[in-house]
Amino acid sequence: MVLPRAARTQRRTRIQEEKEEQILEAALEVFSAHGFRGSTIDQIAEVAGMSKPNLLYYFRTKEAMHRALIDRVLDTWLDPLREFNADGNPVAEIRSYIRRKLEMAREFPRESRLFANEVLQGAPHIEDELKGPLKALVDEKAEVIRAWAKAGKIAKCDPYHLIFAIWSTTQHYADFDVQVRAVLGQENAGDGRFEDAARFLERLFVDGLQVSEQPSSEHDEGG
Amino acid sequence: MVLPRAARTQRRTRIQEEKEEQILEAALEVFSAHGFRGSTIDQIAEVAGMSKPNLLYYFRTKEAMHRALIDRVLDTWLDPLREFNADGNPVAEIRSYIRRKLEMAREFPRESRLFANEVLQGAPHIEDELKGPLKALVDEKAEVIRAWAKAGKIAKCDPYHLIFAIWSTTQHYADFDVQVRAVLGQENAGDGRFEDAARFLERLFVDGLQVSEQPSSEHDEGG
DNA sequence: TGATAATTTGACCGGTTGGTAAACATTACA
DNA sequence: TGTAATGTTTACCAACCGGTCAAATTATCA
Known part of the structure; x- marks a missing residue:
């Protein structure tokens, strides 16, 4: 039977x-x-x-396959954010979060594109996952970042948009790979662009987040 | 006939x-x-x-429609980068580039998603545009940024990855709109997230790019 | 106005797609 | 080893898709 x-x-x-x-x-x-x-x-x-x-x-059905795939991959995909540790050194945590996300973009570009495709087309199959587990996890980590800022450990900034910025900049190297390669003109080259990206992004975010030691930056905010 | x-x-x-x-x-x-x-x-x-x-x-054919659409939209889409002015104030130029890109993400999200869909799936129909006009324009502007860095007007950084970072962070608000809304939980709200994003991104990029006035950051690079 | 060119539509075609039915093959296990 | 459950395949279907065709309709302009 x-x-x-x-x-x-x-x-x-x-x-x-x-x-x-x-x-x-x-x-x-x-x-x-x-x-x-x-x-x-x-x-x-x-x-x-x-x-x-x-x-x-x-x-x-085709949908059942897709659903099973999403369920299976989502957990892994959110691991880097889960590792975000409230008790660690803030700058080091953000730095290593960027590094982990970039590593995933390099090692699991298909997973990244799977979600990108889905979200880009309105997330018709994963709306619940976005509003449920994803939002919950981001809310939790955003609170950690906010606390760091309040304690003066990092510069004040909107934690949600910080997370969005880290997501977008790192996943860009997986999702828009052909464009990156086309612009850099190194279509046959190795993974050098990931190392360059890591250097650039770590510096961008860290310099942007560290509490400025020069007093001039305090009253400079309005510009 | x-x-x-x-x-x-x-x-x-x-x-x-x-x-x-x-x-x-x-x-x-x-x-x-x-x-x-x-x-x-x-x-x-x-x-x-x-x-x-x-x-x-x-x-x-369906392809002819798509091709015509791409041709029509690509020019407009690259306008913000074209306006990037070598003779202007570097920080102000970058700042206003971010603002223009974010404005386009808000006003023309469909155009952004059109390209995102295409690139995400390997750019089968716009490979020539990427390697041709797009690369040429980016090369030109990257040279401008490199010159600014060389002249000490902004911090040294990889100009290509800077451009990628601006692209990804700004277009994120168009391409991943449903995710952004789901996480922020303001699905019915207005455009407030764009203003928050503008504030965050301008600060992130500018603070990250301005020449540091504190000498301590010089020998700090290895970390 | 009338003839000619430009535009629009319903009917249709061959190929593809998601999915099914049922026969056939293989495995697990008493 | 036998047999029932599990796994695999061939043939097939209805719906859909990109695209064609010829007939019908509308705009243009001498």
């Missing part, structure tokens, strides 16, 4: 785990490159090395 | 201009929301308020 995947509540077969793994890997490859609507089940099936009905045996 | 659009080399009818205008407006709406592959001619036709064959009378 054919027992479709949704009915399985007990432990999963070895084959199930392997195949679902294969499928999600292929789905990541395809969805991240073409977006949800631009991807076809056949493409994913080909990348996964199996037939289309076989895919649909494990995930009953 | 049916004279398809490509054969018209002479002046265009009033109707032609109006309809092509309508179509490109609708195409911008649809392409920016779903990407090229995710958009259908029928969708565009419906938004434009005309029948599908009528659209195809003015643009013979």
